[in-house]
Amino acid sequence: MSSTKGQAFLDAFAEKSAKIGNQVHLRSLRDAFATIMPLFILVGIAVLVNAVLFDKIWGANGLAPNAELLTTLQYWGSAIASGTLNISALLLAGMIGYSLARNKRFDNAVACVVISIAAFVIMMPMTVTANLAAGSELITEKITTAEVGGVLSASNTGTQGMFGAITIGLLATTLFIKLSGIDKFAIRLGEGVPPAVEKSFNVLIPIMLTLGTFALAALLLNAIFATDLISLINTWIQAPLRSVVTSLPGLVFVYCLGTFLFTLGIHQSTVTGVLVEPILTIVLLENTTLFQAGQPIPVENYMNMDIINVFALSGGSGCTIALIIATFIWGKYKPSREVAKMSLLPGIFNINEPVIYGYPLVYNLPLMVPFVLCVAVNITVAYLATVAGIIAPCIAPVPWTTPLFLNSFLATGGDVAAVVLQVILLVVDVLLYLPFMKVSEKVFMKQASAESTSDEN
Known part of the structure; x- marks a missing residue:
């Protein structure tokens, strides 16, 4: 009876989790990030080329003919950073509008791109504070800054404005779509009108009402x-949310929960993919911006998407590459060894569905423990090693399929110590998987023996 109730609870939990993961606004946010992620991977490569190849290798070792050539090459x-990081919030706002329109x-959908970007810019301050250049005649003992109008600040259009872009993009698109659904607001031009012209006139009034509403809100706030x-979003929403998501206890809890659900057949991304990964990605991109500008990475930015992909999920969810290695060395159950052989190559590229469902790990009680425990240990050790200065902070977005050891080297800007740490964690x-793997094999062998005896009878 209790088993039936437990299964019913798991089924209900899985259904609720799936609904959360498929909620249209959260799904649109995930789709928007996925669309522009290649740009962030490109800028990660560009930053690494500048910092590692040109500065650390050429510059530090005196291989470059002169400093002027290095500066020219780094252009x-x-x-690339100017065309990606510095306008990342604008890009995200537009893609949120597009993704939400498609999902609804x-x-x-093109009009939603325009609405999202326009509303986002409308809500920005119309003047920014600029630092006066050294040697300027305007600088006095008391005046070193000036208010400048007619410009957009990279602090709003870049990585620091991404949370505002998310909020405003979702709100503006949602309002626009609802207004567009009111027939009285549509302007019909009749037949013979080009489709693009007809579409623009159909949404003319909804566009004016949506942007007019946001402009009124901007007026009242100012x-x-x-x-x-x-500024309000950054202060009252982003800062508290980030403090929870990027804290060590918070992140360990969320990813351990997601990993545990994976052992019950509920994909980890249902919990982490739409709730925390966008925030962790924003933090990582801020690190890229700071690194590219030659500025130090603050401690509060140490916990980011790379810490998860590179260290916590090494070899895939639950760090299953370790289970594969343990099975190769000490495994005695032939079916498990066959699955390990098939899973090794995908595991090197952090793809572990073959071992998750083939070993299997789903509903495998002995292996549930290390599957969750490895994630908690790896997050904790990687974070503490970064805080202690043993490894460099993660600063460059790398594709999650980047092979083991190469991903840690690239993510930290060429830090060999990060590779060593990844080897130690592996x-x-x-060792964490080993005793539980042996228990799991004994269970499999007993089940196989029981089935064989049953067949003979």
Whole structure:
């Protein structure tokens, strides 16, 4: 009876988790990040080329003919950073509008891109504080900054403005789609009109009402509170949420929960993919921006998406590459060894569905323990090693399929100590899996023996 109730609870939990993961706004946020992720991987490569190849290898070892040539060559990477990181919030706002429109099956997704970007810019401050250049005649003992109008600040359009872009992009697109569904607001031009013209006139009034509403909100915030919506979002929503998500206890709990659910057949991304990974990605991109500018990485940014992909999920969810190695060395159950052979190559590229469902790990009680425990240990050790200065902070987005050891080297900007730590963690994970793997094999052997006896009878 209790087993039936337990299964019913798991089924209900799985259904609720699936609903959360498929919620249209969260799904649109995930899709938007997925669309522009290649740009962030490109800028990670560009930053690494500038910092590792040109600075550490050429510059530090005196291989470059002169410093001027190095600066010239680094222009390529800097240009890519300007076209990606510095406008990342604008790109994200537009793709959120597009993704939400597609997921809601709205027939004018392009208009939603325009609305999201326009609303986002409307909510930005109309003046920014600029530091006066050294040697400027305007600088006095008391005046070193000036208010400048007619410009967009990279602090709003870049990585620091991404959370504002998420909020405003979702709100503006949702409002626009609802207004567009009101027939009275549609302007019909009749037959013979080009489709693009007809679509633009159909949404003319909804566009004006949506952007007019956001402009009114910007006016009220500026006139009454002398602030803007992006600043309020960063202060009252982003900062508290980030402090929870990027804390060691918070992240360990979330990823251990997600990993545990994987052992019950509920994919980990249902919990982590839509709730915490966008925030961790934003933090990582901030690190890329700071690293590219030659600025130090703050401690609060040490916990980011690379810590998870490179160290916590080494070889895939649950660090199953360690289970594969343990099975190769000490495994005696032939079916498990066959699965390990097939799973090794995908595991090197952090793809572990073959071992998850083939070994299997799903509903395998002995292996549930190390599957979750390895994640907690790896997150904790990698974070503490970064805080202690043993390894460099993660600063470059790398594809999650980047092979083991290469991913840690690239993610930390060429830090060999990070590779050594990844090797140590892999050894620890193998030792954690070993006793539970032996128990699991004994269970499999007993089940196989029982089935064989049953067949003979």
